Amino acid sequence: MTDSFSCINPRLSTIGDCAIKYPMSNILQPIVKRSAESLAIEALKAHVLSGLVMPGQRLTEAALSAQLSVSRATVRTALHRLTLEGLVHQIPYTGWEVARLTAQDVWELFTLRSSLEALAARLAAGHPKDKTQAAVSGALAQLEHACRGGNPSAVAAADFELHKTIIRLAEHRRLSEQYHLIEQQTRLYIHSSNALIPEPSQILAQHVPIAEAILLGRAARAAKLSERHNIEEGQKLVAHLKSKEGSHA
Secondary structure, three states: OOOOHHHOOHHHHHHOOOOOOOOOOOOOOOOOOOOHHHHHHHHHHHHHHOOOOOOOOEEOHHHHHHHHOOOHHHHHHHHHHHHHOOOEEEEOOOEEEEOOOOHHHHHHHHHHHHHHHHHHHHHHHOOOHHHHHHHHHHHHHHHHHHHHHOOHHHHHHHHHHHHHHHHHHOOOHHHHHHHHHOHHHHHHHHHHHHOOOOOHHHHHHHHHHHHHHHHOOOHHHHHHHHHHHHHHHHHHHHHHHHHHHHHOO
C-alpha cells in the first residue's frame, strides 16, 4: 500500500487531505481519579479484545487477581461487567471464559448491524461535508495506517472506530443507544471477521467506497454500500463458523 488512498480508489481525491495530525499542547490536563474496579474493567476488556486470548479460553479469578495486583473481589466485579457486555461468559459452578460467537450470534449481529449502520450512513451523508470531512477522513486514515502496520488488533480497533464514527455522525440519540448495546460484541465480531481476510489492504478497500459516498453526500449509495458490506462479510463468517460447528458435532 502507498501513502494515499488513491491506490485503492482513484476517485478518493474527493475526500481531501487525510493526513493524521497530532496537535501539540503544553497545557497540563487534569488527573482523573478512577476506582480499582474501573481500571480492572478497562484492563480486562483490552485483554479480551486484543485477540491474544481465544474464544472459550478459561479466565480464573486467582490468576487475574495476581496479574492485575487487585483483589479477587475487584476482578469478580470486572468480570460481571464484561459478562453484561457480552465479552465473557460465566459458567455456573465452574468459572469464567472468553465469549464464543456462534453462527447464530453472528447472524443476529450482522443483520442488526446492517440495519443500524445503513441508517447511520444515510443520515451522515445528509449532513454538510464540512461537518463530516474531518471525522470520516481521519478515521479512514487511521484504518489505512493500521492496515499498513499489519497488526490484527490495531486493524480491528481502527475498523470498529470507523464504523462508530459514522454512528456518531448520524446525530441520532436512539440509534446510538441501540448500537451501544452491541458495541463490545461487535468488536469481537470484527476480530473474527477480519481474520478471514488474507490481506489488510482488502479491509481498507471494503470501507473506502462507504466513506466516499458519505463525503459526497450520496445518502442512498452510502446506505446501500454499508448494508452490503455488513451482509457479505457477515455471511462469510456465519459459513465459517457453521463449518467449524459441524466438524465438532
